[in-house]
Amino acid sequence: xxxxxxxxxxxxxxxxxxxxxxxxxxxxxxxxxxxxxxxxxxxxxxxxxxxxxxxxxxxxxxxxxxxxxxxxxxxxxxxxxxxxxxxxxxxxxxxxxxxxxxxxxxxxxxxxxxxxxxxxxxxxxxxxxxxxxxxxxxxxxxxxxxxxxxxxxxxxxxxxxxxxxxxxxxxxxxxxxxxxxxxxxxxxxxxxxxxxxxxxxxxxxxxxxxxxxxxxxxxxxxxxxxxxxxxxxxxxxxxxxxxxxxxxxxxxxxxxxxxxxxxxxxxxxxxxxxxxxxxxxxxxxxxxxxxxxxxxxxxxxxxxxxxxxxxxxxxxxxxxxxxxxxxxxxxxxxxxxxxxxxxxxxxxxxxxxxxxxxxxxxxxxxxxxxxxxxxxxxxxxxxxxxxxxxxxxxxxxxxxxxxxxxxxxxxxxxxxxxxxxxxxxxxxxxxxxxxxxxxxxxxxxxxxxxx
Ligand code: ATP
Numbered sequence: 001x002x003x004x005x006x007x008x009x010x011x012x013x014x015x016x017x018x019x020x021x022x023x024x025x026x027x028x029x030x031x032x033x034x035x036x037x038x039x040x041x042x043x044x045x046x047x048x049x050x051x052x053x054x055x056x057x058x059x060x061x062x063x064x065x066x067x068x069x070x071x072x073x074x075x076x077x078x079x080x081x082x083x084x085x086x087x088x089x090x091x092x093x094x095x096x097x098x099x100x101x102x103x104x105x106x107x108x109x110x111x112x113x114x115x116x117x118x119x120x121x122x123x124x125x126x127x128x129x130x131x132x133x134x135x136x137x138x139x140x141x142x143x144x145x146x147x148x149x150x151x152x153x154x155x156x157x158x159x160x161x162x163x164x165x166x167x168x169x170x171x172x173x174x175x176x177x178x179x180x181x182x183x184x185x186x187x188x189x190x191x192x193x194x195x196x197x198x199x200x201x202x203x204x205x206x207x208x209x210x211x212x213x214x215x216x217x218x219x220x221x222x223x224x225x226x227x228x229x230x231x232x233x234x235x236x237x238x239x240x241x242x243x244x245x246x247x248x249x250x251x252x253x254x255x256x257x258x259x260x261x262x263x264x265x266x267x268x269x270x271x272x273x274x275x276x277x278x279x280x281x282x283x284x285x286x287x288x289x290x291x292x293x294x295x296x297x298x299x300x301x302x303x304x305x306x307x308x309x310x311x312x313x314x315x316x317x318x319x320x321x322x323x324x325x326x327x328x329x330x331x332x333x334x335x336x337x338x339x340x341x342x343x344x345x346x347x348x349x350x351x352x353x354x355x356x357x358x359x360x361x362x363x364x365x366x367x368x369x370x371x372x373x374x375x376x377x378x379x380x381x382x383x384x385x386x387x388x389x390x391x392x393x394x395x396x397x398x399x400x401x402x403x404x405x406x407x408x409x410x411x412x413x414x415x416x417x418x419x420x421x422x423x424x425x426x427x428x429x430x431x432x433x434x435x436x437x438x439x440x441x442x443x444x445x446x447x448x449x450x451x
Contacts, residue, residue, distance in 0.1 A: 005327040007265045010320070011194050013327070013338065017397050019043065020195065032191035032198050039397050042348030042378065044202070044319045048181050050345060051204045051313065054229050055179040062177035062206060063170050067158025069183060070139065070149050078288035079157050079281065081150075084252050086130035089189050092117055093124040100189045101128045106266075107190060133186040135199075151185035156310060158182075159207045160281040163293050174295055174306045175218060177208040181315065193266055195316040202315035209295070209306035212279070216256070218309045219276045223258050226272055226311045230260065230318075234343035234447050235325050239263040240271075253280040262321045271321055272313035279305040322346055326398060328449065332423065335388075340398030341421055341448060344441040350377040351437055352394040356406040358383050366405040369415060369430055376434050377441065395420055401437055421448045 014020040019040035023033035036044060055062045076082045088101035095110030099117045109115040111122060118125050135151040152158065159178045166178055181204045191197045210218045223242060231237050245257040256276040261268040282293040282305050296303045326340040344350060353370045355362035363383050370381045380399070382390050387404070394402055402418040404425075409415050414427040417437070428436050 004329045005265060005324055007194055010265075010323055010327060013340075013396065014040065014194075014323070017393075019323075019397075032188075033200060034195055034198065039348040040319075043322070043342075043346060043398075044315055046346045046348070047319050047322065048202070048204060048315050050229075050233060051181065051315075051318075052179070054225075055177070055206055061172075061175060062179050062208075063166060063172065065159055065162055065166065065178050065180045066182065067155070067162060067180060069152050069185075071152060071158060071161065073147060073149055074288050075157050075161055075285075076134065076150055078284040079160075080252050080284070081134060081153060081157075082132070085134060085153055086132050087189055088128045089131040090117070090125045090128055093126065094120075094122040098189055099125075103190060131187075131189060133188065135185045135187050153186050154184050154312070155180045155182050155203045155205045156207060156312065157281070159205070160285050160293075160308075161289075163209070163282060163285075164291060167295065173297065175208060175210040175214065177206050179204075179206040181205075193264070195320050196264065196266070196269065198316065201317075204313045204315050204318075206311055207277075208309045208311075210309060212304060212307045215276055215278070215307040215309060219256055219258075219274065222309050222311045223260075223274045226274060226313070227260055230262075230271070230321070232444075233322065233346060234341075234445060235262065235321060236447060236450060239325060241268060243268075251275070253277050262324075264321065264324055271317055272311060275310045275312065277308040277310055279307055281308060282306065325447065325449075337392060337395055339395040339420060342398035342400070343445050343447075344400040344443075345445075347398045347400050348378065349380050349394070349397060349399045350441050351379045351401045351403055352390070352399050353379055353381045353403050354387060354390050354405070355383050356387055356404055360407060361410055362405050362407070365409055369403060369405060369433065372430070373434055373437070377437055391418065401440065403433065403437075 017039060018037035021035045021037060022029040023035045024030045056064060089098055090101045091098045092110055097110035099107050104117050107117055109117050109120045109123060112120045117123060134153050136148055139147055139149045159180055166172065183200060184203045185200050188197055188199050191199055208218060227240060227242060230240055239262055241261050243259045243261050250257055254275045255278050258274045259270045260272040262271040286293040294303055294305045322342060326342040328339050328341050330337050351373065353366050355366040367381060370379055373379045391402055400420045404416045413430045415430060416425045417428050418425045
């Protein structure tokens with residue numbers, strides 16, 4: 001089936017249905033910064049919740065952390081970010097715009113958008129210089145005496161600087177992981193493509209500490225496990241691929257990196273990176289802090305600096321991928337419909353409760369049904385407007401089930417459950433509804449786009 005999705009359609013739907021808005025819109029917006037509305041918050045929370053589930057509930061070897069966004073500035077010296085967290089930048093003297101030098105073939109000339117920067121007759125690009133992506137600010141009330149601090153450009157370093165704490169207090173031994181979800185900030189030269197690349201974003205990172213000899217085994221494990229996570233949550237496997245970095249692409253800390261890429265409307269692009277960071281970070285922080293950051297096995301007397309395998313995902317980028325993969329258009333009874341075929345576990349609202357008409361005791365019974373689901377499933381009650389329009393609204397926000405209360409419901413206390421994708425309707429007893437819906441939400445799911 002041909003994909004009907006475009007980035008423009010996703011942006012429009014997100015705005016129309018209250019998922020994501022341009023930030024500070026009443027002031028004309030702030031370049032590529034976005035605010036999440038109600039359904040966007042619920043969806044992204046579900047994405048992060050599923051990540052935590054995979055890291056914590058489904059395993060015993062990973063612990064959680066929430067480190068501060070501000071860290072001691074020495075952190076960024078040790079990690080190499082101060083020196084090396086740069087992107088190559090060129091500026092055009094003709095139009096004054098700045099571009100990422102390694103992305104010129106994907107960017108538009110400031111004066112002739114049909115051309116790439118440098119290809120227009122007036123283009124006058126400077127030499128490439130390295131631009132540091134960290135945002136700087138000053139801590140303390142007096143600017144002159146305050147120390148310069150940085151908004152973290154990744155959550156990973158907060159994990160490394162807490163390695164010793166976690167080792168001591170959680171009584172872990174390799175292999176074990178520390179997982180963190182939180183905001184990161186990068187002064188990207190060319191942000192864009194909606195929430196794909198922004199300057200403020202959320203990461204979901206896990207550092208997995210292993211014996212050096214086991215590093216490549218665990219690198220393979222996490223490369224496969226992280227792809228499986230996306231597939232289990234509904235992304236089409238043929239829209240995902242693993243791209244192994246060649247040596248010239250590797251970051252300063254990495255001995256091997258693979259990107260999980262998703263086929264966004266802009267083409268296959270990074271969704272998550274899996275890196276073998278070796279002992280780079282623990283050694284660097286040990287050297288800069290003077291602390292021993294190593295593992296000592298009392299039983300065997302063995303002492304070593306663990307190697308680190310890092311799956312690093314973006315919560316916003318994953319949310320975008322789930323939205324893109326879910327977006328679909330079809331027809332019901334000759335009427336066009338836009339529908340988000342989200343995995344029920346990701347859907348912001350699991351069930352809509354709709355009285356067929358606003359009379360004859362139907363709203364009262366529908367509200368009773370809604371109360372029975374409270375606290376168990378994210379539900380929405382809606383009695384306004386024609387039933388077809390209410391279904392359409394729920395289809396657009398990806399609600400997998402719609403429960404309709406009709407005249408028969410008042411006679412036999414059953415309701416119809418309509419499925420978003422198959423449009424099948426079945427009668428279910430009100431007494432069994434909560435269990436039945438909870439079972440369906442938790443059941444394995446595959447997108448109908450796979451046919
Ligand atoms: P890219 O090559 O796209 O700039 P990266 O390789 O620098 O990404 P990592 O440092 O590996 O990214 O970060 C891990 C994940 O964090 C990425 O796979 C992506 O999902 C997310 N991420 C990184 N930068 C951004 C950004 N500017 N906006 C949104 N998400 C981001």
